Amino acid sequence: MLGPSLRDREFRLISGIVYDRCRLNLHKGKKALVQSRLSKRLRSLGIENFREYLDYVQENDAEFSIMLDCLTTNYTGFYREPxxxxxxxxxxxxxxxxxxxxxxxxxxxxxxxxxxxxxxxxxxxxxxxxxxxxxxxxxxxxxxxxxxxxxxxxxYEKDRLANCPPDVLRSFFAHFGPEKGVLYRVxxxxxxxxxxxxxxxxxxxxxxxxxxxxxxxxxxxxxxxxxxxxxxxxxxxxxxxxxxxxxxxxxxxxxxxxxxxxxxxxxxxxxxxxxx
Ligand SMILES: C[S@@+](CC[C@H](N)C(=O)[O-])C[C@H]1O[C@@H](n2cnc3c(N)ncnc32)[C@H](O)[C@@H]1O
Structure with a gap:
């Protein structure tokens, strides 16, 4: 299903807010990404268009943080770049x-x-x-x-610990939750x-x-x-x-x-x- 359309003016407003508050650089080439990531958010809020969403973001600091999460990648991992x-x-x-x-x-x-x-x-x-x-x-x-x-x-889920050597897993993590081998806690x-x-x-x-x-x-x-x-x-x-x-x-x-x-x-x- 196609999401709500993002007009150039609305895209410029979004990238302007994001740049002013945290210097994230959403250049023109990111418009499709912004549209697709934020469309999901609009749907979950029951908001029909980006104009309404922009009003909502500007009045609501918590929503700014959620919007930022949609637009950035939080990808990370244990022992990344070892x-x-x-x-x-x-x-x-x-x-x-x-x-x-x-x-x-x-x-x-x-x-x-x-x-x-x-x-x-x-x-x-x-x-x-x-x-x-x-x-x-x-x-x-x-x-x-x-x-x-x-x-x-x-x-963390077990999959996220794949880069931890076995001795690290044994010494510095403990099973967490009712089911063994699913979640681990530092x-x-x-x-x-x-x-x-x-x-x-x-x-x-x-x-x-x-x-x-x-x-x-x-x-x-x-x-x-x-x-x-x-x-x-x-x-x-x-x-x-x-x-x-x-x-x-x-x-x-x-x-x-x-x-x-x-x-x-x-x-x-x-x-x-x-x-x-
Ligand atoms: C890709 S993750 C990197 C995580 C970790 N440093 C690594 O290399 O695995 C980028 C993180 O930077 C954060 N970030 C982006 N802009 C930021 C800002 N202006 N101030 C603080 N953190 C920011 C994001 O929220 C995200 O969690």
Missing amino acids: QHFEFLTEVVFPQLDLAEQERIRFWSAGCSSGEEAYSVAIEMKKGLSDIEKKDTLILATDISTRMLDVARTGV RPEVAGLVRFRHLNLVGPWPMKRPFDVIFCRNVMIYFDKATRRELVHRFWEALKPGGILIVGHCESLASIEHAFEFLSPTIYMKRTDARS
Whole structure:
């Protein structure tokens, strides 16, 4: 069944609202995608046309969040892009151990349903010495309240854990629910290392103290170049000297000006002699 038609003017209004509030770049080529994804939403609300829907979105903040969820992809997974986790184990954790650092802060920026932050937490449990004596925290933020609700439960279907090595599954997850082998929950000692918070990356950041490592993977693809440049600059400011920025695989910083040192594709360091 064909959905309600989306006029050019309505598409421009939708992309304008989305750009103003969160800098997501819905260019003309995305019109068909916007129409098909939002048509389902209109149907479930019993709204007949996009003009009415636009009035509804503009009067209703919660609907804006739902609309955004329809338009973005929240795809993620445990140990996605595994070399980033190897880099933590082989390079970052030994350095933090050597420095005998007491306070350790990581940030998963655009964390979706939490798998990235929990994968980092598991690797920390495995790879950082004396973690229980340290003040260690992973801040995990996203603009999608729906994804954050999923993330906070820490409960995942078995299929979603396919990339977790068997020893990780045994040690850091427990069966959840009445039926065995269907749902798993991250154990409290892992969940306790992560704090989920709502944050629009293009809005103000309330965090005051700097991070050791920032993951911002597969998020900047949605932004235009000016927004990416600004974001990368803000990440630089938010890191300690020697801190690491990790981006997703199709998100090289090659085309934008930045002050980071290139360590390997998708991994960048704020030089140790940089001002903080
Ligand atoms: C494709 S997921 C990436 C998840 C994870 N980082 C990974 O690589 O597996 C992108 C996430 O970015 C979030 N996002 C998009 N725009 C955002 C913004 N302006 N502020 C915060 N999060 C945003 C989306 O809600 C989505 O959950």
